[in-house]
Amino acid sequence: MPLLKNNAFVADQFVNLGDEEALPETGKIIVSFTRLAQEWDSLAKFTGVLGLRLSNTDKVESLAPYISQIALIVLSFPAFGDGRSYSLARALRLDGYRGELRAEGNVLPDQLQYMRQVGFDSFFVTDRFPLQTWQAAGHQMSLAYQRGLFRQAQETEVWSTRQQGFAPWEEQPHAG
Amino acid sequence: MYRYDEFDAKFVNERTAQFRDQANRRLSGELTEEEFRPLRLMNGLYLQLHAYMLRVAIPYGTLSSKQMHQLAMIADKYDKGYGHFTTRQNIQYNWIKLEDTANILQDLADVEMHAIQTSGNCIRNVTTDQWAGAAADELADPRPVGELIRQWSSLHPEFSYLPRKFKIAITGAPHDRAAVKVHDIGMRLHKNDQGKVGWEIMVGGGQGRTPMIAVTVRNFLPENELIAYLEAIMRVYNLYGRRDNKYKARVKILVHELGADKFKAEVEGEYAKHPAQETQVEMRELARIAEYFKPPAFEKLSRFAPHFEDAKRSNADFARWARNNLAAHQKDGYTIVNISLKPEGGIPGDATGEQMRTMANLAAQFSFDELRVSHAQNIVLPHVKLEDVFGIWEALVKAELAAANYGLAGDIIACPGMDYCSLATARSIPIAQAISRKFADVSVQENYGPLKINISGCINACGHHHVGHIGILGLDKKGEEFFQITLGGSSTENASIGTILGPGFAAHEVPDAIETILQTYVKLRVPQEDFISAYRRLGPKPFKEALYAAA
Numbered sequence: 001m002p003l004l005k006n007n008a009f010v011a012d013q014f015v016n017l018g019d020e021e022a023l024p025e026t027g028k029i030i031v032s033f034t035r036l037a038q039e040w041d042s043l044a045k046f047t048g049v050l051g052l053r054l055s056n057t058d059k060v061e062s063l064a065p066y067i068s069q070i071a072l073i074v075l076s077f078p079a080f081g082d083g084r085s086y087s088l089a090r091a092l093r094l095d096g097y098r099g100e101l102r103a104e105g106n107v108l109p110d111q112l113q114y115m116r117q118v119g120f121d122s123f124f125v126t127d128r129f130p131l132q133t134w135q136a137a138g139h140q141m142s143l144a145y146q147r148g149l150f151r152q153a154q155e156t157e158v159w160s161t162r163q164q165g166f167a168p169w170e171e172q173p174h175a176g
Numbered sequence: 177m178y179r180y181d182e183f184d185a186k187f188v189n190e191r192t193a194q195f196r197d198q199a200n201r202r203l204s205g206e207l208t209e210e211e212f213r214p215l216r217l218m219n220g221l222y223l224q225l226h227a228y229m230l231r232v233a234i235p236y237g238t239l240s241s242k243q244m245h246q247l248a249m250i251a252d253k254y255d256k257g258y259g260h261f262t263t264r265q266n267i268q269y270n271w272i273k274l275e276d277t278a279n280i281l282q283d284l285a286d287v288e289m290h291a292i293q294t295s296g297n298c299i300r301n302v303t304t305d306q307w308a309g310a311a312a313d314e315l316a317d318p319r320p321v322g323e324l325i326r327q328w329s330s331l332h333p334e335f336s337y338l339p340r341k342f343k344i345a346i347t348g349a350p351h352d353r354a355a356v357k358v359h360d361i362g363m364r365l366h367k368n369d370q371g372k373v374g375w376e377i378m379v380g381g382g383q384g385r386t387p388m389i390a391v392t393v394r395n396f397l398p399e400n401e402l403i404a405y406l407e408a409i410m411r412v413y414n415l416y417g418r419r420d421n422k423y424k425a426r427v428k429i430l431v432h433e434l435g436a437d438k439f440k441a442e443v444e445g446e447y448a449k450h451p452a453q454e455t456q457v458e459m460r461e462l463a464r465i466a467e468y469f470k471p472p473a474f475e476k477l478s479r480f481a482p483h484f485e486d487a488k489r490s491n492a493d494f495a496r497w498a499r500n501n502l503a504a505h506q507k508d509g510y511t512i513v514n515i516s517l518k519p520e521g522g523i524p525g526d527a528t529g530e531q532m533r534t535m536a537n538l539a540a541q542f543s544f545d546e547l548r549v550s551h552a553q554n555i556v557l558p559h560v561k562l563e564d565v566f567g568i569w570e571a572l573v574k575a576e577l578a579a580a581n582y583g584l585a586g587d588i589i590a591c592p593g594m595d596y597c598s599l600a601t602a603r604s605i606p607i608a609q610a611i612s613r614k615f616a617d618v619s620v621q622e623n624y625g626p627l628k629i630n631i632s633g634c635i636n637a638c639g640h641h642h643v644g645h646i647g648i649l650g651l652d653k654k655g656e657e658f659f660q661i662t663l664g665g666s667s668t669e670n671a672s673i674g675t676i677l678g679p680g681f682a683a684h685e686v687p688d689a690i691e692t693i694l695q696t697y698v699k700l701r702v703p704q705e706d707f708i709s710a711y712r713r714l715g716p717k718p719f720k721e722a723l724y725a726a727a
Binding site for chain 1: 181183184186187190191194198211214215297327328330331332333334335336337338411414415419449450456457458460461464
């Protein structure tokens with residue numbers, strides 16, 4: 001399953017670590033929220049790069065103690081109609097999370113722009129569609145009425161653009 | 177009326193192009209029906225029993241004559257020459273071809289209309305008082321806020337895959353004509369003790385299988401905080417609303433299962449995390465929109481309209497129609513004309529292309545170019561000079577639009593039922609037609625007074641039978657349709673859910689049963705007491721006895 005990032009298919013450098021698997025010396029790993037909470041003492045000292053997989057029933061606010069050390073958060077879409085992760089992503093971005101935010105599960109071209117707008121910046125996608133389809137899908141609409149979106153897709157924010165003297169409510173681009 | 181600027185126009189055109197591409201991909205087989213389904217639903221395209229149905233949004237029920245002409249054109253060119261106005265102030269076309277749909281959406285975009293979010297698990301078309309900007313009892317025109325919400329909710333990336341559909345209704349008047357208490361979110365404009373204007377925010381009303389009255393989460397929300405607060409409510413619902421059972425997925429179930437206090441606490445907690453810190457843009461946007469809704473250039477007229485009074489004296493039919501179908505306007509010498517789309521034996525809410533053109537022309541000539549669609553499936557000319565009313569009535573008579581039954585027994589709300597809908601368990605249109613024929617004599621209807629009869633062809637309650645003074649619900653028992661009657665529902669500021677009277681009736685028994693109920697009311701009422709007040713005083717007992725005693 002290809003990983004889409006910055007409009008290209010890229011290799012995934014992270015490794016999923018099962019809850020029972022031993023912690024490696026270093027490297028890029030993804031752990032569950034359960035493990036993160038239970039083994040924080042040792043994970044806090046981990047010298048590699050730490051990623052986290054959230055379930056869409058986890059509470060974002062309980063992440064606060066850990067968030068500054070997390071470089072990747074993976075959120076899932078168990079069905080394309082299950083929209084909980086849109087709200088989780090937006091809440092994470094509003095709370096100031098600036099690491100990579102990855103969508104997996106049912107990610108379809110016609111949802112890609114919404115996902116980018118709420119703050120996702122990498123996507124595990126099905127291999128049914130060629131790269132060009134995904135590249136086009138990310139910006140089908142050039143405008144958005146809502147403010148405070150994570151607008152990496154460069155949509156014009158209609159409300160602030162209409163008003164002279166107001167800059168769009170831009171989120172800072174992330175570091176990862 | 178609101179007019180699109182370059183941004184709104186571009187937005188709708190891009191959306192249309194996007195749908196054209198999606199429809200082409202479906203027609204070529206690149207998309208499966210399962211993948212296409214949510215995409216077409218987000219653009220108002222349903223697959224019904226016999227054909228595709230396209231539901232077009234009429235934001236807060238307001239139309240210009242040009243838009244009404246375009247709706248007529250679409251009815252003639254792509255449908256069978258008519259359209260169906262719905263209980264959510266929209267219009268539906270029941271005989272649409274998939275290959276025509278993108279062209280229809282372009283025709284709509286050309287007159288600043290669309291079908292965005294008239295379906296799907298997203299925020300639907302916002303509805304309001306059909307007399308907004310005209311009603312004598314109004315505090316302020318709620319439509320600028322309606323337009324603000326339309327824009328904010330359009331293709332909202334966070335709230336397009338909600339647990340279930342989401343309906344918002346707003347009112348700017350103390351007499352609630354928008355049924356705000358039976359919507360997912362209901363908003364009521366009111367003044368506080370300091371004379372400031374703000375919104376009461378109610379959540380969790382609804383009909384369907386589990387009818388509920390909304391609970392107030394904020395009594396007085398300042399207008400500048402509106403969007404941020406709505407986002408907090410929507411986020412709580414999107415995260416915690418049930419997704420395991422579509423019949424328990426509406427926000428009313430979340431409010432009910434958490435309890436009103438816990439739900440309020442969740443919303444306030446979410447809002448406190450990301451409160452409206454900087455709302456200047458929203459306020460300026462609202463002010464920009466409000467410019468479009470400034471009152472039209474009313475003339476200063478006398479309250480007394482001699483020609484109108486003469487016409488009533490010399491023409492009894494006109495007098496009756498004027499008595500029932502006009503409503504008080506804010507300005508002296510003006511009135512609100514309610515055009516009933518409920519002719520005797522007709523299909524509630526249907527209008528032919530020709531009738532739409534007649535109404536559009538009347539609006540252009542006599543009502544500052546404005547029309548409204550009401551949630552009771554009628555059409556309103558909101559700003560008419562009393563002295564013009566007789567001429568309008570004559571034109572309506574010619575177009576077979578002069579039913580004098582507005583707000584009476586013949587003004588029935590009904591869903592499409594089994595004649596069109598794949599969910600229906602019974603017919604509702606033929607029941608409405610039979611009742612309307614039974615009470616064809618308007619003087620009989622006038623004797624029964626203000627009355628709301630609502631008919632739904634299945635438990636999903638699209639005909640709003642729970643809030644009808646008399647509600648009729650069509651069900652199926654072993655292949656036989658039967659009809660359950662409820663009494664005492666209301667969708668106003670004193671909203672209530674109707675009570676089931678007893679065993680159901682066969683289709684042919686329904687009109688007689690309604691007559692028995694109404695005759696019981698006539699026998700027991702005190703002077704000036706309308707049906708719903710009498711029912712509230714008497715309770716169901718006398719009606720039950722009258723209906724079932726004979727059996």
